[in-house]
Each structure stands twice: as structure tokens, then as C-alpha cells.
Amino acid sequence: xxxVTQLGSHVSVSEGALVLLRCNYSSSVPPYLFWYVQYPNQGxxxxxxxxxxxxxxxxxxxxxxxFKKSETSFHLTKPSAxxxxxxxxxxxxxxxxxxxxxxxxxxGTGTQLKVEL
Amino acid sequence: NAGVTxxxxxxxxxxxxxxxLQCTQDMNHNYMYWxxxxxxxxxxxxxxxxxxxxxxKGEVPNGYNVSRSTTEDFxxxxxxxxxxxxxxxxxxxxxxxxxxxxFFGQGTRLTVV
Numbered sequence: 001x002x003x004v005t006q007l008g009s010h011v012s013v014s015e016g017a018l019v020l021l022r023c024n025y026s027s028s029v030p031p032y033l034f035w036y037v038q039y040p041n042q043g044x045x046x047x048x049x050x051x052x053x054x055x056x057x058x059x060x061x062x063x064x065x066x067f068k069k070s071e072t073s074f075h076l077t078k079p080s081a082x083x084x085x086x087x088x089x090x091x092x093x094x095x096x097x098x099x100x101x102x103x104x105x106x107x108g109t110g111t112q113l114k115v116e117l
Numbered sequence: 118n119a120g121v122t123x124x125x126x127x128x129x130x131x132x133x134x135x136x137x138l139q140c141t142q143d144m145n146h147n148y149m150y151w152x153x154x155x156x157x158x159x160x161x162x163x164x165x166x167x168x169x170x171x172x173x174k175g176e177v178p179n180g181y182n183v184s185r186s187t188t189e190d191f192x193x194x195x196x197x198x199x200x201x202x203x204x205x206x207x208x209x210x211x212x213x214x215x216x217x218x219x220f221f222g223q224g225t226r227l228t229v230v
Contacts, residue, residue, distance in 0.1 A: 098173065099171065104175075110159050
């Protein structure tokens with residue numbers, strides 16, 4: 001089974017500073033990886049996904065992530081944080097399910113991003 | 118386009134009561150999922166379905182049941198509610214292939230007292 005680990009359950013940055021949220025994966029096959037964002041009292045919204053094309057993936061709201069096979073990592077970055085980026089961020093990997101031959105998402109434990117003035 | 122719709126948004130149950138969380142999607146996805154989200158734990162898969170009439174257990178199925186009579190609907194049933202089922206529940210749907218994302222509903226916040 002595939003899995004992801006998110007280092008740091010809480011990250012705090014100043015407005016305008018670099019955002020770096022860490023995600024490492026464990027997979028026996030080339031992984032397909034996703035980042036989701038969850039604003040307070042909302043569902044999860046897709047930020048970006050890696051599906052074995054370009055290793056640098058650009059997403060919505062100025063976020064991007066780089067797939068590094070040698071480091072088994074898929075860290076999420078944004079050059080300049082904005083107050084509106086305060087949310088919880090989840091890394092996920094596509095994982096095979098037993099029934100039907102399809103896939104599900106297996107999530108990390110999440111990182112709460114706080115943006116301070 | 119509504120996407121994935123969950124009802125209710127909030128609910129308080131007493132121990133031992135039962136309820137059904139409703140989920141419907143209008144994207145014609147075959148795959149549907151129920152997750153629960155607990156603080157610091159991420160999302161755990163409760164049940165999933167790969168099409169009408171086909172369901173299977175996820176990581177944490179105890180205390181729950183599901184059915185899938187149509188492509189659109191995937192209700193989650195809680196029987197004999199327990200405090201351990203206090204959580205936020207998310208329904209999601211997808212095409213089920215490796216490179217496709219899941220689309221999530223807004224969630225149901227359930228408290229069992």
C-alpha cells in the first residue's frame with residue numbers, strides 16, 4: 001500500500017514569506033500525488049496533482065510542488081504567503097483498492113498553515 | 118454544476134441513536150467514498166463503492182453501513198451511535214483511475230453525546 005507522511009502538523013509564516021509544506025511518500029510503484037487545501041468549515045479542494053508528466057507542477061493560487069524521486073518527496077511551496085492562504089493542507093497518494101480495480105486517495109495527517117502579519 | 122452534495126451539514130445525536138448521512142453527485146462518477154476526519158489524523162476511508170450495487174469496506178468500517186442503489190447516491194448509515202463516531206464526515210467521488218482526483222462534499226459535522 002502507498003502512504004504519505006507530512007512533516008509538521010503546524011507551520012507559521014509571515015505574510016510575504018516563503019511557504020514550504022513537506023510531504024514524503026512511500027510507494028512500490030511510481031506514485032501519483034495530490035495536494036488538497038481545506039479552508040475552515042469547508043470540504044477539500046484540489047490544489048495540484050503529479051501524474052508523471054512534468055516534475056514541477058503548478059497549481060491554483062500560486063502554489064507549486066516538485067516531485068523528487070531521489071528524495072521520495074513532493075513538497076508544496078509558494079513564494080509569498082498571503083493571509084488568505086491560512087488553511088489546512090493535505091498531501092495524498094493514489095492507492096489501489098481491492099474491489100473494482102480502481103483507486104482511492106490515501107491522505108497524510110495534514111499541516112495547518114498560519115499566516116501572520 | 119453542484120458536484121458532490123452532502124446533507125445535513127451539522128447533527129447532534131444521542132448515544133444509541135441512528136442516522137443516515139446523505140451524499141449525491143452529479144458528475145456520473147462510478148467511484149464514491151466516505152471518509153471521516155479527526156483532528157491530527159487526516160482522513161480515513163470508511164467505505165467505498167465502485168458502482169451501483171458494489172460496495173466494500175475501507176480502513177475504519179465498524180459501526181457504519183452503506184448502500185449504492187444508483188450511480189448518484191451513496192448514503193452512509195450509522196447504527197447505534199457512539200461517542201467515538203463524533204467526527205467530520207466527507208463524501209467524495211471520482212473516476213477511480215490513478216491519475217484522477219476525488220471531488221469532495223462540504224462535510225457533515227456529527228457530534229454524539
